[in-house]
Amino acid sequence: xxxxxxxxxxxxxxxxxxxxxxxxxxxxxxxxxxxxxxxxxxxxxxxxxxxxxxxxxxxxxxxxxxxxxxxxxxxxxxxxxxxxxxxxxxxxxxxxxxxxxxxxxxxxxxxxxx
Numbered sequence: 001x002x003x004x005x006x007x008x009x010x011x012x013x014x015x016x017x018x019x020x021x022x023x024x025x026x027x028x029x030x031x032x033x034x035x036x037x038x039x040x041x042x043x044x045x046x047x048x049x050x051x052x053x054x055x056x057x058x059x060x061x062x063x064x065x066x067x068x069x070x071x072x073x074x075x076x077x078x079x080x081x082x083x084x085x086x087x088x089x090x091x092x093x094x095x096x097x098x099x100x101x102x103x104x105x106x107x108x109x110x111x112x113x114x
Contacts, residue, residue, distance in 0.1 A: 001084040003042060003111040004091035010078035010104050012050065027101045035083060040094065042082040050076035075105075082111065 015021055035041035050069040057064045069076055081098075085091040088110070095106040 001086055002091075002113070004083050004085055004088075005107075005109045005111055006081045006083060006091070006095050006098060007077055007107040007109070008079045008081075008098070008102065008104055009075045009107065010102075011075055012073075024102060028098070031098055031101060032081075034097075035081070035094065040083045040085060042084060044079065044081035046079040047077060078104075 032041065032044065053067075053069045055066045055068070055070045057066070083091060083094055085094065088108070091108050091110075095108045099106045
């Protein structure tokens, strides 16, 4: 089975007041358990806000450290899950379930094995 990275992109700032975040997180945990039960779960993580990021760049033999995300944008990587799936279609199925729960974009990318 191949591994796939499912990246969750979320808007900057707090969720709108009409969003029931605790209910969504309960559904996400149910989805995580479904992944585990299917033998598809590898690992996952939630990230602190993009404002806590530090970017390290090598330039002219020196290291330059910059506070904040690498790219300024209205969305940032909020979390990720690495799964095992037979193929891209199966990985897209898992991502679709997560996307319906969170209503956020989910990027699916195969993990290079080598």
